[in-house]
Amino acid sequence: MTxxxxxxxxxxxxxxxxxxxxxxxxxxxxxxxxALYDVNLNVRENTVTALIGxxxxxxxxxxxxxxxxxxxxxxxxxxxxxxxxxDDIYDSxxxxxxxxxxxxxxxQKPNPFPKSIYENVAYGPRIHGLAKSKADLxxxxxxxxxxxxLWNEVKDRLHEGGTGLSGGQQQRLCIxxxxxxxxxxxxxxxxxxxxxxxxxxxxxxxxxxxxxxxxIVIVTHSMQQAARVSQRTAMFHLGNLVExxxxxxxxxxxxxxxxxxYIMGRFG
Amino acid sequence: xxxxxxxxxxxxxxxxPARRDIGIRRRYAAERRFRLYGVAAITFGLxxxxxxxxxxxxxxxxxxxxxELTLPITFSQEIIDPNNKRETDPQVLQxxxxxxxxxxxxxxxxxxxxxxxxxLRQVSGLFSxxxxxxxxxxxxxxxxxxxxxxxxxxxxxANIDSAFKGQFDMTVDEASRKVSDQQVAWMDQLAKEGVxxxxxxxxxxxxxxxxxxxxxGLGVALxxxxxxxxxxxxxxxxxxxxxxxxLEEFAPKNxxxxxxxVNINNLAAVPSIVxxxxxxxxxINFAGLPRSAPLVGGLVLTLMTLPTIIIATRAAxxxxxxxxxxxxxxxxxxxxxxxxHHVLPLAMPGILTGTIIGLAHALGETAPLLLIGMVAFVAxxxxxxxxxxxxxPVQIYMWANEAERAFVERTSGAIIVLLAFLVxxxxxxxxxxxxxxxxx
Numbered sequence: 001m002t003x004x005x006x007x008x009x010x011x012x013x014x015x016x017x018x019x020x021x022x023x024x025x026x027x028x029x030x031x032x033x034x035a036l037y038d039v040n041l042n043v044r045e046n047t048v049t050a051l052i053g054x055x056x057x058x059x060x061x062x063x064x065x066x067x068x069x070x071x072x073x074x075x076x077x078x079x080x081x082x083x084x085x086x087d088d089i090y091d092s093x094x095x096x097x098x099x100x101x102x103x104x105x106x107x108q109k110p111n112p113f114p115k116s117i118y119e120n121v122a123y124g125p126r127i128h129g130l131a132k133s134k135a136d137l138x139x140x141x142x143x144x145x146x147x148x149x150l151w152n153e154v155k156d157r158l159h160e161g162g163t164g165l166s167g168g169q170q171q172r173l174c175i176x177x178x179x180x181x182x183x184x185x186x187x188x189x190x191x192x193x194x195x196x197x198x199x200x201x202x203x204x205x206x207x208x209x210x211x212x213x214x215x216i217v218i219v220t221h222s223m224q225q226a227a228r229v230s231q232r233t234a235m236f237h238l239g240n241l242v243e244x245x246x247x248x249x250x251x252x253x254x255x256x257x258x259x260x261x262y263i264m265g266r267f268g
Numbered sequence: 269x270x271x272x273x274x275x276x277x278x279x280x281x282x283x284x285p286a287r288r289d290i291g292i293r294r295r296y297a298a299e300r301r302f303r304l305y306g307v308a309a310i311t312f313g314l315x316x317x318x319x320x321x322x323x324x325x326x327x328x329x330x331x332x333x334x335x336e337l338t339l340p341i342t343f344s345q346e347i348i349d350p351n352n353k354r355e356t357d358p359q360v361l362q363x364x365x366x367x368x369x370x371x372x373x374x375x376x377x378x379x380x381x382x383x384x385x386x387x388l389r390q391v392s393g394l395f396s397x398x399x400x401x402x403x404x405x406x407x408x409x410x411x412x413x414x415x416x417x418x419x420x421x422x423x424x425x426a427n428i429d430s431a432f433k434g435q436f437d438m439t440v441d442e443a444s445r446k447v448s449d450q451q452v453a454w455m456d457q458l459a460k461e462g463v464x465x466x467x468x469x470x471x472x473x474x475x476x477x478x479x480x481x482x483x484x485g486l487g488v489a490l491x492x493x494x495x496x497x498x499x500x501x502x503x504x505x506x507x508x509x510x511x512x513x514x515l516e517e518f519a520p521k522n523x524x525x526x527x528x529x530v531n532i533n534n535l536a537a538v539p540s541i542v543x544x545x546x547x548x549x550x551x552i553n554f555a556g557l558p559r560s561a562p563l564v565g566g567l568v569l570t571l572m573t574l575p576t577i578i579i580a581t582r583a584a585x586x587x588x589x590x591x592x593x594x595x596x597x598x599x600x601x602x603x604x605x606x607x608x609h610h611v612l613p614l615a616m617p618g619i620l621t622g623t624i625i626g627l628a629h630a631l632g633e634t635a636p637l638l639l640i641g642m643v644a645f646v647a648x649x650x651x652x653x654x655x656x657x658x659x660x661p662v663q664i665y666m667w668a669n670e671a672e673r674a675f676v677e678r679t680s681g682a683i684i685v686l687l688a689f690l691v692x693x694x695x696x697x698x699x700x701x702x703x704x705x706x707x708x
Binding site: 067069072074097098099100101104105106107109111112113114123124127128174177178181 | 520521589591592593594595596597598599600601602605609610614
């Protein structure tokens with residue numbers, strides 16, 4: 001079977017894919033300002049879900065509720081429920097540190113720690129006690145860098161600064177760092193917006209490969225990118241979820257007129 | 269005027285083309301003027317810095333040399349212990365008339381008859397009375413030297429020291445001079461014979477305070493300042509950094525923390541003498557700690573330095589990019605792990621710089637120490653921070669009040685020592701910042 005055919009089959013089976021995360025009536029307030037209105041959105045396992053929409057529509061806000069990064073913002077309040085494998089992640093019994101180890105994050109701008117490449121990747125496993133020995137840790141670092149497609153480029157300079165890499169390499173380093181703690185879900189907040197087209201292509205390829213092991217939610221401003229990397233797409237507008245659908249359907253025959261207009265470039 | 273302008277005036281068009289050159293000359297002139305102001309301001313500052321350094325260095329460098337007399341002194345029993353009672357009465361060696369030993373040795377050297385009392389008095393004016401303590405200590409530690417003749421180095425008197433360094437105007441009438449012509453002649457003779465010479469003034473760094481300028485030193489003040497700095501560092505760095513980290517990283521942003529922030533900024537501007545009064549009231553009157561003690565001084569200076577350190581530390585923490593915090597939190601690091609593994613190391617150069625600047629500020633502080641009694645005359649080196657002591661700036665203040673010519677150079681010398689410490693601390697701050705600076 002060719003790769004394209006496999007993908008088609010996967011897409012057809014989409015509705016049978018189990019749900020990894022379920023957002024139900026999610027609303028987010030920044031102080032008195034409401035940023036999200038009762039969003040119901042499901043994230044399917046081993047699927048790339050793209051969140052699109054014009055700037056300020058709440059897609060990044062929604063993404064950040066998935067691993068409670070909004071907790072760090074003063075005056076931010078989340079209502080509704082979000083579950084990860086059926087457990088409410090806003091429940092008081094859930095440890096936010098553990099949650100973030102299960103739901104990793106890659107940010108808009110590459111933000112490696114000002115440490116060596118090795119230390120960047122090893123930090124997560126180290127604080128979570130994932131490696132028992134130095135050899136274990138070395139292995140985790142190598143595997144993570146390989147998964148992020150960076151190993152061959154940096155294997156000879158693991159102990160040089162991570163900030164000395166190019167932008168695209170830095171972003172892949174950040175992906176390796178997120179992968180190193182073996183999360184179940186990886187959230188990506190416009191991971192390619194600071195990268196050139198070649199580095200972008202490299203990262204997109206990588207997202208494609210990561211899909212086999214991880215569930216990925218990606219926020220993007222690029223329609224083409226959403227179409228290329230995702231299987232499911234959700235369209236946000238003014239804090240509302242406009243439409244959530246298979247990516248193919250979304251880009252060819254969306255149910256909602258606003259989606260059609262946005263994808264055609266009529267607003268946004 | 270440019271071509272465009274002439275064209276514009278010659279043609280009839282609804283709107284003249286934009287004149288981009290209008291005011292360009294004036295804009296450039298303004299910029300040149302501003303640069304000139306800047307250069308003038310810096311020059312002004314540099315001139316005064318140079319004047320300050322010149323004034324201090326030219327007056328003070330001589331303080332690092334001291335005129336000394338090296339001559340064989342006979343520890344004669346007739347003078348030290350005429351009645352040979354030292355075995356039974358320890359007071360004898362304590363109270364013996366040691367300066368006479370030096371006087372006799374000098375008189376012999378200069379050929380002054382022992383019957384010429386007036387001349388002998390002048391001979392006594394050549395050397396410092398500190399010889400009494402010096403010789404007494406020698407004899408007390410080893411009484412067997414009585415009866416022997418040993419080469420001993422004693423300090424020249426302050427007046428001879430000043431005269432030998434050429435600080436007296438010799439054209440002034442002898443009666444209104446501190447040294448007589450006879451003494452000057454002897455001085456020259458002794459210098460020629462190699463008895464009188466200038467040596468490095470170790471006493472300046474070792475001795476305690478003294479009313480005799482030639483014997484006065486910064487020893488007590490240096491130890492006192494060292495205790496102060498140690499106490500300030502040990503207390504203000506952890507307290508200041510802990511307070512800043514809590515306020516910056518953990519505390520909720522609300523009215524209370526706003527109020528605290530405003531108050532910290534205000535405290536940084538409170539005159540230091542107010543901290544002295546506070547220390548007097550709280551540490552000495554209420555807590556009953558001893559007066560003049562470096563412990564109290566250190567506590568007061570800690571209070572004074574804390575706002576500086578807190579402000580610098582908070583600025584350094586705030587300068588760490590939020591993306592680093594987000595990266596660590598996103599990996600599942602706790603708030604504390606994020607702060608201590610990533611934020612604090614990155615803020616470290618700023619924190620250290622702030623701390624050293626705060627310490628340097630505390631090192632030069634005088635006013636609060638005056639109020640808690642560290643302005644005392646202290647001759648003995650303090651063994652613990654609870655013993656009476658002075659500090660470098662206070663010692664400068666005290667010497668500046670003295671009248672003798674020799675204290676002028678000591679005051680300037682002490683200022684040089686203080687400035688040297690400040691320069692070293694600031695250099696340290698710069699080096700630390702360079703060393704730990706990391707780019708992201």
